Amino acid sequence: MNPLDLPSSLSPDTILLLRYLLTAALFLYLPFLGIVIAGSAASLVLNFFGRENRDDRSLRLSREWIEAVAVNPWVLLLFCLLPYPAIAYACQRFLGGRTSLPAIAWLAPFGALLAGCLLLSLYRSAIRRTTELPPASFGAGTAGLLAMTSAAFLSFLLLGTLVNPAKLPLVRSNPVFILSWHSLAEFILFLALSFGLAGGIVLRLLGRSKSGEEGGGAGYEERVRTAGTSLALAGSLTAPALVVLYLITLPVTGMSTEVFVMAATVPILALAVFVLLYLLPGKEEGRPGDRVSALFILMFLAVILCDQAAAGNAYQGQPSSIGPLAAEKAVKDGKAAGKPAAATAAVLEKGKKVFDTVCSVCHRFDSKVIGPPLNEVVPKYKGDVAKLKGFIRNPVKVNPALPAMPKPAIKEDEVDAVARYLLSKVKGGK
């Protein structure tokens, strides 16, 4: 049994609250996971080439970059490991009455996150001691990066099920079907934004390294500027095309005006990054890092809101429980109900069916809907089946305060069955 399986049926308010919680948790989780992935990838690449080419500047940048992004274990815990269970829980509850995905779908990303955080912490403490990393530490960094990337990919597969709820029964029968073009498009968009954000963050290092460390000076500043600018520009140039891809792969049922408006803000924000880094440079001492990072974080926010709006649309109007499970439950309930003991059980059963599909539209036993409550009117027939059948066949207006009952479109045997059912059901009917 899935540990997150809880009794279903939530009130709409709770669902709304969960959706806000999910959005907030994603806004903590995704940008931060992105920074860690992109920053450690950049650091590992720089470290590798720095050692190959004996380039001190690259080695120093490699260390400062991981310091800037992969931060300490507490921050990793707060931004990556804690929001994730909240996301898993909210997604799960969002799925409502449908039985959830197998536990592995929720636990695998968490395991990958945990492993990734541990391995990257090892890499970070090793690079702090010396930039000439032993192969083991470099390997730990690479493995950590892979683990974090797969955690992100698995998280996107999970989020992908939210915009395509109709696919859930299929995923339950065969987990391979959780793969979708939409999740892939969103994951690539996430990587583009992450690298852009990591570029913005490394640009914030500009002007902070006047202390004359090894590999320092103007050359180092230049290296930081080039690396940061190229990553941020690459992110800002690829993001708009990837958002188009995201919209193309989005299921039609997830679309709405809000989704398109949110998506359209990404190219505008990306254009702002481009203007900031390409058209307004020249001032060598300029430090665009803060502004570029903020713009990328806003892009993350736009994509998350867009995706959440799409999930909301896709779930709007979906029944709380569908699929074979509901059918199985109905069969089970039917069996549990057992057979009525009376000899006319089959007739009564038929009468109940007719009542439920035809009469119940206007009549209840204990309350007035459109017609009068049956507990009040049926006893007047004092068990006379023929008389009741006569009324059902050709209803006449009895109570002037109520509308006339229309002639029901049922066959003679159904009239008989429903009359018998009503008389058996109402106290004093017989």
Place this chain on the structure above:
Amino acid sequence: MKKTLVAIAVLGYFGACVLLMAGLGYQWHRSDPAPDQPIAFPHTVHAGGLQMPCVFCHTFVERSRSAGAPPLEICMGCHRSIATDRVEIRKLTRYYEEKRPVEWKRVYALPDFIYFSHKRHVKAGVECAACHGDVAGMRKVRRVNEPVMGWCVSCHRVRGASRDCATCHK
């Protein structure tokens, strides 16, 4: 000069992306998932509040390929005397008296080359809501699933229904 050219090219690229998004949005808007109907029939009142079963009005669903919109006789059965002063009911009465059919807008449409039968699905125990969603909660009916092949096939797969091409492509 080179910088200006690059800037123009990039601006063009950003513009093209926004235009593409607008195009996708327009395409979605044209497919109209919740069309305005000639009479604003509230399923929330009938299927929701009154809990009328779907087959009460869509009488053909169990015995025909198409579920069909109910004949106005069914509506008038109750509305000869109920809520007769409401605007939408007056509209309904006018249609009925003038013997004009109501031209309901299609919410779900399948292409001509698809054979689909409501009867088969109802007989197999598929609930109406499995495809049409929670209609009882919709004031205006909205398409909640796109009837595309992948969607059909995934349900056939889960429920163990036939996946032979000729089942749907006759």
